[in-house]
Amino acid sequence: MCGIVGYIGKKTAQDVLLNGLKRLEYRGYDSAGIATLDDEEQPHIARSVGKIAELEKVVAKEPQTGHLGIGHTRWATHGGVTEANAHPHHVGNIWMVHNGIIENYKELKAELKDVEFKSDTDTEVLAAFIDKNFAKGTSLKDAVAKAVKKVRGTYGIAVFSPLEPGKIVVARLGSPLIIGVGKDETIIASDASALLGYTREAVYLNDGELAVCSDDNVDVYNLNLKHLSTNTETIEGDLAQIQKGGYDHFLLKEIMEQATTLHNTLSGRIDPKNGTMHLGGPNLTTKEMKDLRHIVIVGCGTAYYAGLLASYYMEQLIPDITTEVVIASEYRYRSFHLPEHTVALIVSQSGETADTLACLREIKKRGAKTLGVVNVVGSTIAREVDGGTYVHAGPEISVASTKAFTAQVVAMLMFAGMIAEVHGGNKSLISQFTQELAILPKEIEKTLNEHHDTMKKLAKKYAKYDDALYLGRDTAYPIALEGALKLKEVSYLHAEGYASGELKHGPIALVDDTFFEVFDILDNWLFEKSIGGLHEVRARGGHALVLTDAVDKEIDADDVVRINTPIKQLVPILLNTLQQLLAYYVAVERGNDVDQPRNLAKSVTVE
Numbered sequence: 001m002c003g004i005v006g007y008i009g010k011k012t013a014q015d016v017l018l019n020g021l022k023r024l025e026y027r028g029y030d031s032a033g034i035a036t037l038d039d040e041e042q043p044h045i046a047r048s049v050g051k052i053a054e055l056e057k058v059v060a061k062e063p064q065t066g067h068l069g070i071g072h073t074r075w076a077t078h079g080g081v082t083e084a085n086a087h088p089h090h091v092g093n094i095w096m097v098h099n100g101i102i103e104n105y106k107e108l109k110a111e112l113k114d115v116e117f118k119s120d121t122d123t124e125v126l127a128a129f130i131d132k133n134f135a136k137g138t139s140l141k142d143a144v145a146k147a148v149k150k151v152r153g154t155y156g157i158a159v160f161s162p163l164e165p166g167k168i169v170v171a172r173l174g175s176p177l178i179i180g181v182g183k184d185e186t187i188i189a190s191d192a193s194a195l196l197g198y199t200r201e202a203v204y205l206n207d208g209e210l211a212v213c214s215d216d217n218v219d220v221y222n223l224n225l226k227h228l229s230t231n232t233e234t235i236e237g238d239l240a241q242i243q244k245g246g247y248d249h250f251l252l253k254e255i256m257e258q259a260t261t262l263h264n265t266l267s268g269r270i271d272p273k274n275g276t277m278h279l280g281g282p283n284l285t286t287k288e289m290k291d292l293r294h295i296v297i298v299g300c301g302t303a304y305y306a307g308l309l310a311s312y313y314m315e316q317l318i319p320d321i322t323t324e325v326v327i328a329s330e331y332r333y334r335s336f337h338l339p340e341h342t343v344a345l346i347v348s349q350s351g352e353t354a355d356t357l358a359c360l361r362e363i364k365k366r367g368a369k370t371l372g373v374v375n376v377v378g379s380t381i382a383r384e385v386d387g388g389t390y391v392h393a394g395p396e397i398s399v400a401s402t403k404a405f406t407a408q409v410v411a412m413l414m415f416a417g418m419i420a421e422v423h424g425g426n427k428s429l430i431s432q433f434t435q436e437l438a439i440l441p442k443e444i445e446k447t448l449n450e451h452h453d454t455m456k457k458l459a460k461k462y463a464k465y466d467d468a469l470y471l472g473r474d475t476a477y478p479i480a481l482e483g484a485l486k487l488k489e490v491s492y493l494h495a496e497g498y499a500s501g502e503l504k505h506g507p508i509a510l511v512d513d514t515f516f517e518v519f520d521i522l523d524n525w526l527f528e529k530s531i532g533g534l535h536e537v538r539a540r541g542g543h544a545l546v547l548t549d550a551v552d553k554e555i556d557a558d559d560v561v562r563i564n565t566p567i568k569q570l571v572p573i574l575l576n577t578l579q580q581l582l583a584y585y586v587a588v589e590r591g592n593d594v595d596q597p598r599n600l601a602k603s604v605t606v607e
């Protein structure tokens, strides 16, 4: 979604801003802009619809020479995708960028009868309020504090004014802002990836705080303007992680690097010799683990599907605990009841998803312990949970989530393994899972390498269809859902995931020879039942692609891709990597913007 960059220092601000905005491109956006203040304290602004490359063309015509500025990538919420609606917005003596949504902007606008608005955005209304306060002779800091106090909704803002040169004032509520502290320079960003290569030291602004930034200082205040002490934290990651590393797209890079990232997820957390798993972060006492009776897993999209798959494993490993998996956007408004001894796992790659964050806060209100299963270090969810685990998948740049899914499932599985141990669970099952986890990175690597060319070839064939069904049973069901989501996100093909057993309850009505079906079939006690569904689809002219670990069983389908692996329980994770390749190559075949699919944003920070 929207991204913010700000800079004050010795470098030409325009270059740092454009570079930072490019780093934020992956979040999804439809227009962009920068505003700078030159050394004669004259402001300059450039905005454009479309990609940063378009903005660069505009800037190239009139380069901006100043050393202070703010930049923004906009994902339209209020008002269409136009240059006038793009940020930064300028009202009176205020230049401002904003992430989030001002829910009461209409009310606020009604109070500003004398302002001639140039855009349809909620942002311009807030800028006008700041300007109004500022015009009364207060400092920029006081003007911002006074204005944001009136806001209902969410904001991350960066503001400058030629009347107070040399400073940028930032504030946040529900929308992340990180202030990178460099040598004689300060870089502001809504996402740590924009800071990499400039500095590793950063101040993470909390909700309800504002900061006055200059090239050599950061002063943080609460909204009552009480000065707060600040801690700098170290940003993780390096530049190589946010570059394509020789791949055509981040999506392919992230699919192919899963073996490596999974090593990081597992590192120090499994003990194959003793057949045990352990996570350090949950901060649960042995008594809390023993008492645990109910686990609720919360997430959106792929994170939800990761939770769903993990819940099947939890039911096996800790049968005395009830596991519930919920979609965050629904759960946050339900009158849900949490029994005593509940722990909530809050699953999010970005750690910023608005609905997931809202659930976390609702669950906390009800007194249950919250544990994060989060990838982005220092993200809002990671900061607000009671404990949890980082999944250590590294920066995921492509909008479609791949390696984070694998890491999330594995992290939750290790959590279940640890609890199972305390609950006196089935030792040989815990050990089997541990042994499988130990070899999973190698098996993922083997699967991806062995079947890469086949999936590419199959993608060429199936890219011609407009509709697809993904079907799976038991632990293959969540990955059928995930496979369909991945395909629709990047290829724009219509794809639906179903439990195979549901086929006859409706979806089979769709099947004819214009459809193709992906069957995720596990070589287990449910094999024959899964094959039944395949026959029914074939009998109706459907075109079936089977992904399976059954190496020697007869399967009558258009195409069959067989994985030969000693792994049994975790086969769905392997099959899913094939689905990821299929989605990727279908999208490439159809000429889509693979890493930034239309209409999507990497982290959905608004409802």
Ligand code: M6R
Residues within 6 Å of the ligand: 299, 300, 301, 302, 303, 347, 348, 349, 350, 351, 352, 353, 356, 399, 400, 401, 402, 486, 489, 600, 602, 603, 604
């Ligand atoms: O950052 P999160 O894990 O909280 O994001 C949740 C979903 O928005 C995300 O998984 C989305 O479904 C992806 N685009 C899937 O590829």
